[in-house]
Amino acid sequence: MPLLALLAKEPAHGYELKxxxxxxxxxxxxxxxxxxxxxxxxxxxxxxLVASQDVVQQTRPNKRVYxxxxxxxEALATWVDRPSHGPRIRDDFFMKLALSPLAGSTDRLALIxxxxxxxxxxxxxxxxxxxxxxPGIARLLIEGAMLHLQADLDWLERCQEELV
Amino acid sequence: MIGVGATHHGATHHEADxxxxxxxxxxxxxxxxxxxxxxxxxxxxxxxxLRRGEFAAIMGPSGSGKSTLLHLLGGLERPxxxxxxxxxxxxxxxxxxxxxxxxxxHIGFVFQFFNLVSNMTVADNVELAALMGGANKRQAxxxxxxxxxxxxxxxxxxxxxxxxxGGEQQRVALARALANRPSLLLADEPTGNLDSAGSQSVLRLxxxxxxxxxxxxxxxxxxxxxxxxxxxxxxxxxxxxxxxxMRPPRRPPAARPSATLPAVxxxxx
Numbered sequence: 244m245p246l247l248a249l250l251a252k253e254p255a256h257g258y259e260l261k262x263x264x265x266x267x268x269x270x271x272x273x274x275x276x277x278x279x280x281x282x283x284x285x286x287x288x289x290x291x292l293v294a295s296q297d298v299v300q301q302t303r304p305n306k307r308v309y310x311x312x313x314x315x316x317e318a319l320a321t322w323v324d325r326p327s328h329g330p331r332i333r334d335d336f337f338m339k340l341a342l343s344p345l346a347g348s349t350d351r352l353a354l355i356x357x358x359x360x361x362x363x364x365x366x367x368x369x370x371x372x373x374x375x376x377x378p379g380i381a382r383l384l385i386e387g388a389m390l391h392l393q394a395d396l397d398w399l400e401r402c403q404e405e406l407v
Numbered sequence: 408m409i410g411v412g413a414t415h416h417g418a419t420h421h422e423a424d425x426x427x428x429x430x431x432x433x434x435x436x437x438x439x440x441x442x443x444x445x446x447x448x449x450x451x452x453x454x455x456x457l458r459r460g461e462f463a464a465i466m467g468p469s470g471s472g473k474s475t476l477l478h479l480l481g482g483l484e485r486p487x488x489x490x491x492x493x494x495x496x497x498x499x500x501x502x503x504x505x506x507x508x509x510x511x512x513h514i515g516f517v518f519q520f521f522n523l524v525s526n527m528t529v530a531d532n533v534e535l536a537a538l539m540g541g542a543n544k545r546q547a548x549x550x551x552x553x554x555x556x557x558x559x560x561x562x563x564x565x566x567x568x569x570x571x572x573g574g575e576q577q578r579v580a581l582a583r584a585l586a587n588r589p590s591l592l593l594a595d596e597p598t599g600n601l602d603s604a605g606s607q608s609v610l611r612l613x614x615x616x617x618x619x620x621x622x623x624x625x626x627x628x629x630x631x632x633x634x635x636x637x638x639x640x641x642x643x644x645x646x647x648x649x650x651x652x653m654r655p656p657r658r659p660p661a662a663r664p665s666a667t668l669p670a671v672x673x674x675x676x
Contacts, residue, residue, distance in 0.1 A: 352648065356641070356648065356649040356651070359641060359649060359651075360639075360649070360651045362630070363630060363633065363634055363639055363651065363653060364653060364654045366630050366631060366634045367634040367653055367654065367656045368654075368656050370631060370634050370635070370656065371656030372656075389630075389631055392630065393629070393630045393631065396630050400467075400468045400643075403643060403648070404468075
């Protein structure tokens with residue numbers, strides 16, 4: 244969907260989309276794999292959401308430029324208008340915590356402490372990144388991640404109260 | 408100083424290495440409050456070693472005893488049992504008057520609600536602390552000017568504290584706490600009453616004090632504040648549940664595959 248949104252403004256080729264994603268979301272966001280972008284674009288094209296054509300370049304190989312179709316524009320509008328559900332109920336750590344006794348591990352405090360250290364170190368790294376990131380979309384992404392981690396830490400405390 | 412702290416204070420190594428680098432040592436301290444015949448244990452046996460120049464944060468849910476612990480270590484409360492050593496000297500049995508002298512000379516305190524003297528100017532609040540810490544008049548004034556300039560408060564020197572924003576008042580409180588060049592800075596939720604910009608400015612200054620070699624023990628419920636420290640102690644039910652050395656902050660490598668990234672950084676859709 245982010246690719247559809249980027250194509251809504253103007254047609255682009257795969258590498259341009261990769262650069263745009265990096266510029267908008269900054270260093271915290273995993274740099275998109277160019278191969279993955281091409282695979283996604285092909286999938287979107289099969290689904291009729293984008294169309295492509297080869298553009299002849301004089302000094303370089305031809306490049307394939309993608310543009311949004313009417314169906315793509317509609318899919319994008321639907322995506323934007325729909326509230327997003329986070330998958331926070333499917334939490335891998337919580338599964339471990341809940342099921343660890345079945346796996347023969349009874350030390351839930353050790354599990355919680357390890358997870359807490361990991362969250363704290365993540366916040367520490369994000370905080371360092373935030374301090375060198377200009378205000379804007381990229382910084383908001385980092386701040387959001389830090390707030391989620393803060394909530395995860397609060398929730399760890401709840402788990403500790405109930406289960407340890 | 409930072410490097411030394413980061414490598415030496417592994418979670419389980421405190422007892423092994425009690426050389427001269429130890430600034431503060433608490434062993435087996437407890438505090439039980441009694442009211443109307445009911446006793447409420449707030450701190451239930453805490454061992455803690457803080458080295459010179461070390462910056463540690465104490466986290467924990469409300470009621471976990473973190474503020475009480477800080478008050479015990481700063482002599483604002485007397486422990487029910489256990490020992491506290493500061494600078495190689497046992498201090499848990501000191502009288503209130505002796506504690507007051509010790510604090511004026513060796514400990515800086517920052518609280519959530521600033522606690523500035525409201526009918527004195529910003530400058531006088533800081534100068535008074537330096538005077539009480541044993542500086543003469545000229546030294547106190549120099550220290551005052553140096554700190555206010557350092558904390559970006561020179562322009563507000565003659566203002567009453569109430570005219571300042573929360574963040575600025577807390578910076579004055581920090582200047583006051585550092586006026587006597589304390590060997591230990593104790594901070595109790597120093598950003599608890601500040602907006603995000605105010606928190607950031609106070610945190611930056613605390614971090615800088617640490618970089619200058621200041622030992623700091625900071626109580627907070629905010630993980631973003633705690634992560635400025637190189638060590639995080641988790642308190643639970645009046646006991647230490649974990650004591651963790653933080654990794655040096657690491658910027659996530661740009662080419663890391665998204666599958667291994669924390670879920671909080673993955674965009675969905």
